Amino acid sequence: MKCENCNKTATVHLTEIKGGKKYEKHLCEQCAAAAEGLPVKSHMPINELLTNFVMAHSGLPAKEQSLTCEHCGITWAEFRQNGLLGCPNDYVAFEKELTPLLARAHDGATHHVGKQPTRRGGSGVPMKRHVDIARLRKDLQKAIEAEDYEKAAKLRDQIKEAEG
Amino acid sequence: MKLSDLTQHAGEWLRGSGPRSEVVISSRIRLARNVAGFNFLSRCTRHQRQVLEQKVRQTILDASLAPQTLYVDLEQAPEVDRQLLVERHLISKPHAAAEGARGVAIGKDETVSIMVNEEDHLRIQVLRSGLQLQEAWDQINKVDDQLESKLDFSFNPRFGYLTACPTNVGTGIRVSVMLHLPALKLTGEIEKVFRAAKDLKLAVRGLYGEGTEATGDFYQISNQSTLGRSEDEIIEDFGDSIIPKIIDYEHHARKTLISEKGVALDDKVSRALGLLRSARLMATDETLLLLSHLRMGVHMGRVKDVDLGTINELFLLTQPAHLQKIQGKKLEGDVRRAARADYIRARLNGH
Numbered sequence: 001m002k003c004e005n006c007n008k009t010a011t012v013h014l015t016e017i018k019g020g021k022k023y024e025k026h027l028c029e030q031c032a033a034a035a036e037g038l039p040v041k042s043h044m045p046i047n048e049l050l051t052n053f054v055m056a057h058s059g060l061p062a063k064e065q066s067l068t069c070e071h072c073g074i075t076w077a078e079f080r081q082n083g084l085l086g087c088p089n090d091y092v093a094f095e096k097e098l099t100p101l102l103a104r105a106h107d108g109a110t111h112h113v114g115k116q117p118t119r120r121g122g123s124g125v126p127m128k129r130h131v132d133i134a135r136l137r138k139d140l141q142k143a144i145e146a147e148d149y150e151k152a153a154k155l156r157d158q159i160k161e162a163e164g
Numbered sequence: 165m166k167l168s169d170l171t172q173h174a175g176e177w178l179r180g181s182g183p184r185s186e187v188v189i190s191s192r193i194r195l196a197r198n199v200a201g202f203n204f205l206s207r208c209t210r211h212q213r214q215v216l217e218q219k220v221r222q223t224i225l226d227a228s229l230a231p232q233t234l235y236v237d238l239e240q241a242p243e244v245d246r247q248l249l250v251e252r253h254l255i256s257k258p259h260a261a262a263e264g265a266r267g268v269a270i271g272k273d274e275t276v277s278i279m280v281n282e283e284d285h286l287r288i289q290v291l292r293s294g295l296q297l298q299e300a301w302d303q304i305n306k307v308d309d310q311l312e313s314k315l316d317f318s319f320n321p322r323f324g325y326l327t328a329c330p331t332n333v334g335t336g337i338r339v340s341v342m343l344h345l346p347a348l349k350l351t352g353e354i355e356k357v358f359r360a361a362k363d364l365k366l367a368v369r370g371l372y373g374e375g376t377e378a379t380g381d382f383y384q385i386s387n388q389s390t391l392g393r394s395e396d397e398i399i400e401d402f403g404d405s406i407i408p409k410i411i412d413y414e415h416h417a418r419k420t421l422i423s424e425k426g427v428a429l430d431d432k433v434s435r436a437l438g439l440l441r442s443a444r445l446m447a448t449d450e451t452l453l454l455l456s457h458l459r460m461g462v463h464m465g466r467v468k469d470v471d472l473g474t475i476n477e478l479f480l481l482t483q484p485a486h487l488q489k490i491q492g493k494k495l496e497g498d499v500r501r502a503a504r505a506d507y508i509r510a511r512l513n514g515h
Binding site: 072073074082083084085086087088091092098101102105106107108109110111112113114115116117118135 | 198200202203204206207283305308309312313316317318319320321322323324325326328329330331333334335337365388389390391392393394395396397
């Protein structure tokens with residue numbers, strides 16, 4: 001059916017009763033809005049509209065929004081809303097999405113450097129303390145520059161031992 | 165040790181005798197840790213939260229980290245006690261205001277406190293007077309080792325210690341130095357420090373950390389990044405270069421004040437002392453500001469008859485919860501302000 005005004009496809013169908021007579025009008029959305037001042041019904045379902053609205057404001061693609069941690073059930077969208085993760089597994093489940101965020105928060109860094117626990121979480125099995133070799137090398141360099149050869153020798157031995 | 169014993173004295177960190185204490189009030193390091201096998205607190209049920217609290221509490225008490233460790237069950241503690249712990253920097257404001265099973269373990273000299281079920285399962289903290297970052301690190305590292313021998317902490321080789329908020333992940337370390345910068349404030353140069361700190365990716369906050377305003381010219385400067393650098397590097401950077409530069413800057417401003425505005429400076433300090441010695445009603449913020457000016461005057465040799473220990477104690481003991489604990493009753497409005505003024509007058513007039 002064509003619009004009575006402009007020949008576009010008519011999508012608004014009105015029935016009016018005036019003086020006991022029935023009038024029907026068929027208009028396209030634009031003409032209905034312009035001529036009749038009618039609120040135009042959107043074809044977009046309300047939930048889609050809302051999702052789009054949320055997306056536009058959070059800047060997240062739908063795929064990321066619905067990412068869920070299988071362990072604690074938290075979604076990426078929930079995390080983005082309150083800034084707190086739900087469980088340690090989130091760091092694995094959201095690794096790809098978290099990485100750029102971590103880089104922003106930590107001056108570009110995405111990998112831990114520093115202390116390591118003697119026992120690996122959950123296992124209860126003692127873990128050999130990992131020695132931070134990069135740090136030892138840096139210290140060795142400093143010791144050599146400062147001509148502290150006694151310290152340098154000690155550090156060299158530590159590096160040898162750590163490298164096995 | 166009982167909680168009320170705390171009101172008899174100021175903690176170790178307010179001795180006022182630590183290195184660089186003319187500018188540095190205290191050095192604080194905290195470590196965020198979570199127990200493996202449990203969700204983070206945002207996803208814990210009430211029951212899981214209780215189980216965690218029991219487990220961590222028992223581990224801390226068994227480890228006898230410090231002789232006479234005091235454990236305060238914050239779910240049961242009255243508001244005034246929780247406030248007292250905030251005023252002493254032993255717990256955070258959110259920890260005091262939160263709900264559910266949570267607590268804090270406090271070592272005898274108050275240098276160590278361990279918050280249980282704050283944002284993370286454990287927040288270990290060491291607080292020391294003056295610029296003592298290395299000492300604070302050595303101490304907290306030992307406490308962490310001790311706890312780690314009994315608890316499995318959530319750790320991932322790539323991300324390090326796993327924390328509820330990704331801004332703490334990695335080392336989980338937050339190094340904060342509380343600075344008294346009255347001369348930079350008076351000469352209007354404090355903004356430069358803020359800008360420099362921002363460029364260096366450091367956070368500047370008020371007396372009680374995140375979300376608090378700077379009162380009485382006290383500022384807390386902390387690292388923001390916790391990933392990609394070792395604990396030693398973070399501490400070295402802070403203690404060896406950044407903080408000493410700010411201290412020098414403050415000293416320079418103090419010298420400028422003496423040489424160019426000597427009379428105005430003495431006027432400010434004397435007015436502060438005069439008010440503190442005579443006023444009949446005193447509000448918290450005004451007290452902090454006046455004590456700040458007095459502290460500056462003592463350090464710059466402009467006031468001779470007041471010692472630093474007294475000022476430090478007044479800072480602490482005139483805060484709302486401390487005053488109420490000392491007097492053993494609820495004090496509000498003008499009654500509280502009058503009690504505060506009475507207390508200050510008595511201490512400063514040598515009664």
